[in-house]
Structure formats: structure tokens, C-alpha cells
Amino acid sequence: MKRVFASAHVKRLFSALAALAILELMTGPPGSALAPTAGFTGSFGEPASFLGLFRTQRWVLFLFLALVMYGLWSAWLVWGQQVRTATAKAVSAPRAATRTRPVRWGMAVVVLAVALLLPHLITDPFWQAAMVEQIAVYVLLALGLNVVVGFAGLLDLGFVAFYAIGAYTTAWVTGALPTAAPFGIHFNNFYAIPIAIALAMGSGIILGAPTLRLRGDYLAIVTLGFGEIITIFANNLYGITGGSQGTNTIPHFSLHVGPIKYLWGLTPVPYYYLTIVFVILFIAGFKLLEHSRVGRAWTAIREDEVAAESVGINPLKYKVMAFAIGASTAGFAGVVTASQSNTIFPSSFTLQFSINILVLVIFGGMGSITGVVLGAIVIQTGSMYLLHTPPAGYQPQDLYIYLGALLVVMMIFRPAGLVPSRRRHREIGLAEKGEGHMNEVLTGDTP
């Protein structure tokens, strides 16, 4: 018993050292043909400072951080249970209070009021633009992917494809592509919405119907491929899509209903309000869906597909439905982005984009609408903050190192996400009770 415990300590210490060594190498200087080992020696040998407090060398800092990490990790294992029960109690008290309807509606009203006032509180043009392009649109995308990943339990790595379809459809129907607009008419952007949704949904069904018969991993690979195919099409079908230069002549949204005439121009605030309206509609729709018959079918399929089939649920039908709903949400987000920025380039529709959205969903809490909205806001605000006021040495492409590290920490301390869905919470609960072996994997020293 004692020996097992000791070896678990050694294992943790080495894991901490290894993790920090990797981080050290990742953030270190690059090597070159002339000095092939410079990346390695530089990673450990260069001078560094700890929060500007004392100067030292990188390897000392690394050793220090590894020990701190090991200490925190061990402390978490020893006191984790107390901390968890204490936080669970602290969290569940206000949670219980939020169960009543008036309180929940009251909170929704407050959140809405803050959301509506936000452009007046934050007037920095960088943040006003970010609020639309990088936060509100990403909230929409996270909501859509959550239906696929969170509700139906399907891993979609090609979500960007449907976003691209939505964006290119907007360009097409408004006459901004080399290829002629449908019937030669340059439609208003609002007409692009139903067309983009229909096309994204249609391609979701065409892709989903044959592939959703496959089990999880295959689906991930097929969707991954589909995402790449769409980007390649966009890049190479020069006569149709404008090739790698894309297009920059997409008009803004405009409204002409009787006496009302309004043009969404270059300023982000009107787009912010437009997007907020759409976000509210999508949240309301998905909440209804979650608690509908369809939502229950998704839960059943996620938990046990064979059992779901034998109570009379057609798994393929409901999976395709989830896939198509997710796809059409992404298509819709594509309309908003294309209209707001007037431009689209194939190079913005990357695998990294799909993964970014997936990170928002996992971080926020798969299957929890509140969670993914909050996750999208937190992560996107964070990455925009890093872009706006970068810490010393930060490069935009470093973002994914930080996101990756964040996810690893999340998986250890809050595996069900920021705001876990009720069901995921139970899933983890079951694992900790010993129904699964999550606990053993985490601690390595259960008897």
C-alpha cells in the first residue's frame, strides 16, 4: 500500500517535470541550420525572470514551476475531496435558489440588460468590433456545435465547412462572386439567411446520412475531410469563388420595409444588436429543443444507442437531425460574418477554426446552453485580450498553446466544463462513485 502510494508520487513528479519541459521547449527560441541545438540549449539556458521579481535562468524557473505544479497536484489529491464537497455545497446553494422560475427569468432579464448596454459601456473601437466578430458570432457557432457534440454526442471536426457554405452563399446571392447570382438578381442579405440555412442544412444531411451510420471515430475523420474539401474548393474554383483572393464586395445588411429604411454600415454596434437578437432566438429555440421529444431521443442515443433503438428511437434520423441543425446554425453565422466584414477569404476557413469552436463547447460544458455561451464569451474575450494587450513575447499563433494548456487544466479540475449540463455532471458523479474508472486514472493511488 505504502509502496504504491510512493510510486504514485514519483509518477506525478515526473509528469510535472515532463509537462514543464515540453512547455519550456515550446516557448523557447527556434533552432537553425547553423546551430541545430540552439533551440534546445536556448530553451533551458537563456536568462529569464519570474514575474519580474528575480532574475535567473530558464531551467531554474522550469524546475521551480514543475515543483509548484507537483505540489498543487498532490495537494489537490489530498484535499481535493474536501475542496470538492465544499465548493459543491457553496455552488449548489445559489443553484438551488436559481431553480425557481421568477429568479431564472429575473436573471435572464439582467443578463439581457447588460448585453444591451454593453456597447455604451465599452466604447473602445477594438472591443466594439471584437464583440461582434469574435464574440457574438462565436457564441452562435458554439451554440450550433453544442447541438451536435453536446446534445447528440457526435464529434464533428469539420464544422467550419458549414460556416464557409453560409459565407459563400451570402456572397453568391448578393452578387459578390464571379459566378452570377441566382436569376441574375442581387438579393438583399436578409434573403441570404434562409438560402444559406437551407444549403448548409442540405449539405449537412447529404454528408450526414451516409456517414452517421459509422461509429464515432470514423465520423470525426469524415467531417475533418469535408472541412478540408470545402476550403480546397473555395481556393481552387477560381471562376466561381474568386479563388484565394475571395471577395470583398459583399454588401451590408439593409432593411426596406415601407417607410423604414436602415443600412447596417461599417460601425459594429448595429451589427452587435442584430446578432444579439439572433443569439436570443437561437438560445430560445435550442432550449425548447433540448426539452422536447427530440432532445430526449438525443440523450438516449448518447447514453446507449442500442437501448435507444429498442425503445423505438431511430438513431440515424435523430443524428442527422442534430447534424443538420448544427450545420444550419454555422451557415447562419457565416451569413452574419460575411455581411458584417464584406469580405471572405478561403484562408479563414481552417481546421483550426473548427477546433477553436470545439474548444469553446468543451470548455463551457458540452450539452449546457448556458455553459457554451459563457465558454465562448470567456475564451474569445481572453484571446482578444491577448491580441489587444499581448504579454511580452506573445505571438498570435501562441494562442493555441494557451488554449491547450487551459483545456488540460480543465480536464483535471472541471472535466464537465465551466457550467456542466445536469447530465454530464451526473456522468462524472457516476465515474467518481466507481461506476467508471475515472477516479483511478486521475489519482493513480486508489486502493
Place this chain on the structure above:
Amino acid sequence: MLEVHEAVVRYGAITALHGISFEVNQGEIVTLLGANGAGKSTTLRMLSGLHAPQSGHIMFEGQDVTKTKAHLFTSLGIGHVPEGRRIFPQMTVEENLEIGAFRRRGSYSDDLERMYETFPILKERRKQIGGNLSGGEQQMLAIGRALMGQPRLLLLDEPSMGLAPMIVDTIFRIIGEIRDSGTTVLLVEQNAAQALRLADRGYVMENGKIVFGDTASNLLTDARVRAVYLGENVES
């Protein structure tokens, strides 16, 4: 009610059922006996559409259901309580029961109340999640979930597996009640003695074939059955 003719089921290169034929009549409890791997579960999975037979055919209430898809079987009137129960672990007891009525139109609250009368323990646990129930409670939940689909034929796969004798007695009593309320039962059991005492007829399977079938009382006294399936602990 149910007729199976020369049904063959293969898993890739393995043939699990070599052309089996049997029938179940309205109002009966019929039991399928056999050693591990004989093909009992495969037979039940075939009868609920989870594995279509490669050849042969299945008639249910005069209708050919050989090629019918699995999710349509509850609507046909066949309910399946699978091996290992397979309740939805993160759904509450009540949600598990409700999803059993997935394909029904209209209100099922009467049936929910009836389930709680049949299984009072489930009523106590209605807000608990399925994964936290004991084995016996999970078995009751699995049976309740299948009954919520209002089956006329109920397929039960080893309902007594891993349960204490007292719970097994309860389960068997309830199976009797299910038959008395008009639902025909096809019961797969390792517990041959108890199954044969409850059943009207039985079939014995070996290596994917039905080797013989008879009335339950005849099987109870049959020398082959007594030797292989009843062992010595049964005096008749």
C-alpha cells in the same frame, strides 16, 4: 402469434444461428434454455430487429417482420428487455420509464402509475438516476421501460442474472403477472428450474440450433434436461 422459420444469423464468418424454427402462442410463457453461447441472446436480438436474419423468416401476428428495422419493433408490439438491462444510466427512473413510451401517441400517465404499482421501489426512486440503482432495481426498471411501450410480446433476456434469490422470486412472480395481464412472454434463462416451473413450454438450444422443445412439465422430467440444465438440486 410468433413464428420463426429456418432463421440463420451470422456475425461475419461466425454462424450464430443455424436455421432455427419455433413458435410462441398468444398468452404463453415460452422459455429458451441453453448453455453459454448457444445463441439465446442472438435469437432475442433477431426478434427485435437488432440483427436481421440472413435467411429464413419471422412472422408476427400474421405479418412478415423479417426485414423490419429495430426501432419499429416497439410499434409492432414487441418489447425487448436486453441482456445486462441496458437502462439509461444518467436518466432518472421516471425518464427511463417515459422514454419506453417514446413511440406512443397521447398520454401515458396511467401506465406510469401502473408501473409504480407493479414496482413500488421504482416509485420511491423515481427522481434517482438509473445508474445508481441496485441490480434488482435496474432489472425492474428495464422491464418497466419495455412495458411502457405496451408490448403484446415481451422478450426477456436473463432477467435473474446476478440477483439474490429473493429478488429473483419477485422478478419471476412479476413475469407471471405480466402474462396474466395478457402479454405473451418469451423468456431466456440460465435458471432453468425456476423458468420451467413458470413457463408453459420450453425449447432447448445447443450451438445455434434448437435441439428439442416440449411442454414445460415434460421438460422438467426429461432426462436430458435434468442432466444438463437442472443438475442435482431439483427433486420433482
